[in-house]
Amino acid sequence: MTLPESNGNGGPVRLDGPWTHRDVAANGARFHIAEMGDGPLVLLLHGFPQFWWTWRHQLPALAEAGFRAVAMDLRGVGGSDRTPRGYDPANLALDITGVIRSLGEPDAALVGHDMGGYLAWTAAVMRPKLVRRLVVSSMPHPRRWRSAMLSDFAQSRAGSHIWGFQRPWLPERQLVADDAALVG
Template sequence: MTDPDTPPAPPASAVLLDGPWSHRDVAANGARFHIAELGDGPLVLLLHGFPQFWWTWRHQLVALADAGFRAVAMDLRGVGGSDRTPRGYDPANLALDVTGVIRSLGEPDAALVGHDLGGYLAWTAAAMRPKLVRRLAVSSMPHPRRWRSAMLRDVKQSRAGSHIWGFQRPWIPERQLTADDGALVAELIQEWSGPRPPEDEALQTYRRAMCIPSAAHCAVEPYRWMVRSLARPDGIQFNRRMKRPVHVPTLHLHGSLDPVMRTRSAAGSGEYVEAPYRWRLFDGLGHFPHEEDPVAFSSELINWLRDPEPDR
């Protein structure tokens, strides 16, 4: 029986936030994905991380469109306005979601920009489907093999990523993320940010999105796969597949104060890139540099996208 004092869960339409962008759904890899898009030109596909959804890229959507790009921010499988399927949350399949969306948008390729989990999937897509990835920009996430090694061998990184170990418990993380109208979501974003966290209105928006039915469960499922598959054949096979080098120009962005992904863990991911690789460390920013200082982040990204021959 429903508690009459408990507010109803927000509908999926709660993520269809107004702005200069347009909203629509596209089909890819057996599921339906919500996208927000703005502008015309070469496609730049933006992939969000945890505990957010497409709206985390609101500043970059406008900046990229003004710079002459077709900017598209998608909700990953199970999050925001996209389908919440019962399975399919391993990174290889999530990367196929991403490349499937590129095809569904009618484009031959895209520049992928990923943050946090979205960065993990961007690395994966570039290795698995290189012909569909024109350029790669990753924020706040090491290469998957670098991440795996750091989580298993670096005690400080293992502690920094303690929330991932906590996600392995059944149902408890989902209840914690949705309790008190998603209060933990705001706490995590503030804790992981530098001195300039996203504004209160943004935090409230992320809280509402996490409380959409089943969204919290789908948001933690990829992390469950990452840990539980470490010694399983599928996890070992994925780790081997990630040995394939990335052959597209890569921009790696990181906040110097990121408490979740240590700079030491992220730095050095260029060893997996056999193409121009540029490392950019933002002083004084935390885990969400694209929101903490959207002007500096967007400027760095756009200048790199416009550079016809990005050097190392």
């Protein structure tokens, strides 16, 4: 997989555009964000194996509509910290609510896609006062997803990569093998 060349602003994930980049501290880690606009916070959460760039078209549209649009890189992705542990759903959800607090906002509308949607559901359950609105794409409610993964063979097979991530060390080795060809 070939990443874009660094633009001199801190690495390949800080791609130029109408947004600004910065890092915020939350839940014991550092998170890269791209943001633009003023108004109520809309926090955008990417799926796997994506990063904040997923939301490059939505950032300007939301800012123009009167929102403070922020796309974050989740833990271990893009420009955010790659910690040795802390990748369980509860901790990742606390990363998200911690970023809301670090941005000085009382709450946020969470918009999540794929795994970001799963974490948005989790954050809304764990810290409901911090989640003003919830928009989830390409991810069912976690209880429905779990039920389908355990009872529907076709769904379990389609989500086999999720089961694969539960094995120690193997997912990391697969993702970096052959110059990250699987990710590409």
